[in-house]
Amino acid sequence: MTAVSVLGAGSWGTALALLIARNGHPTVLWGHHPEHLAKLNAARCNERYLPGARFPDNLRVVANLEEAVKTAEILVVAVPSHAFRNLLMDLAPHLTPxxxxxxxxxxxxxxxxxLLHQVTEDVLGPDIPAAVLSGPSFARDLAANLPTAITVASREIEFAKMLAGLLHNNRFRAYTTEDIIGVQLGGATKNVLAIAAGVADGLGFGANSRAALITRGLAEMMRLGLALGGKPETFMGLAGVGDLILTCTDNQSRNRRFGLGLGKGLPREQVAAEIGQEIEGILTTKVIYQLAQSLGIEMPITEQTYKILYEGLAPSEAVNNLLLREQKPEALAG
Incomplete structure (x- = not known):
């Protein structure tokens, strides 16, 4: 059995810790907020995010980061991207060989x-084995032991295989790839497109519009991903189109629900407060838009989402901007 620590005690981190512990591995769950961790320990369940999903006996909740790092061979980080670098800096002094x-x-x-593998190299150096987990996977379904499949990407394929084996069971399947760039870009970009899909549905545009947006959104994801070195097959797999479909169509997606509220004309702050959890796509929209601009890559759905979030553009006007664009052959369309 391999000792694992999951760093981040939100819904997704807790669900991953449950999966790993249920597979028989000694597992530690750590989070930033001691009072939240105390509640988890007392209830032996994350009642706030995953009610009813009881913690196995081999899942320990600890508030001390040094203990979490030093007692594990594998660290699985599950914090928002804006907290990623700071957490790596905090854990770096406690790493073992x-x-x-x-x-x-x-x-x-x-x-x-x-990309976060670049941040990891900045902080921890190029020699530490590193991998990313991504794919269509809602925390609630995973905690409920419903069938799920994801992709594990690492430039060290043996590490990817090790992780996949650690996660695998008769309800959870993990595929492997060396395309760490493509997997990360798929996981990031789909959150932007989920906000856009939510906006369209909030405006009442229906299934036709949603299908068109997902399809053209996939084209945007691939243009950016291929420009940065990702592989086409990655974007046609679980970490690309799979995750995109999930987050654009199901209301477990916080990004989609945020877009729905905006499309219905609700104030941004009200929608975010009602969701009450991190909405990763808000900040990611800005980063993806700026990255595409710097590379000269056309991403019209991302651009209009950016203008809604950061320039105050009305959602109905954003849709008009998309529909009034110049006609092109589909293969050449931005």
């Missing part, structure tokens, strides 16, 4: 636009 790191965070670094 055997430490390996993976993350389930879906986003890019706001200040630099870097």
């Amino acid at each position: 055997e430490s390996k790191i993976a993350w389930a965070t879906k986003g890019l670094e706001l200040q630099s636009g870097k």
Whole structure:
């Protein structure tokens, strides 16, 4: 059995810790807020995010980061992207020669636009084994032991296989790839497109519009991903189109629900407060838009989402801007 610590005690981090512990591995769950961790320990359940999903006996909740890092061979980071670098800096002094790191965070670094494997190399150096977990996977379904499949990406394929084996059971399937760039870009960009899909549905545009948006959104994801070195097959897989479909169509997606509220004309602050959890796509929209601009890559859905969030553009006007664009052959369309 492999000792694992999951760093981040929100819904997704808790669900991953449950999966790993249920598979028989000694598991630690750590979070930033001691009072939240105390409630988890007392209830032996994350009642706030995953009510009813009881913690196995081999899942420990700890408030001390040093303990969480030093007692595990594999660290799985599940914090929002804006907290990613700071957490790596905090855990770095406690790493051992055997430490390996993976993350389930879906986003890019706001200040630099870097992918999280680049942030990991900045902070921890190029030699630590590193991997990313991504794919169509809602925390609630995972905690309920419903069938789920994801992709594990690492440039060290043996580490990816190790992680996949650690996660695998008769209800959870993990595929492997070396395309760490494509997997990360798929996981980040789909949150932007889920906000856009929510806006369209909030405006009452129906299934035709949603299908068109998902399809053209996938084209945007692929243009950016291929420009940065991702592989086409990654975007046609679980971490690309799979996660995109999930987050654009199901209301478990916080990004989609946020877009729905905006499309219905509700104030942004009210929608975010009602959701009450991190909406990763808000910051990711800014990073992806700026990255596409810097590379000269056309991403019209992302651009209009950015204008809604950061320039006050009315959602109905954003849709008009998309529909009034110049006609093109589909293969050449931005």
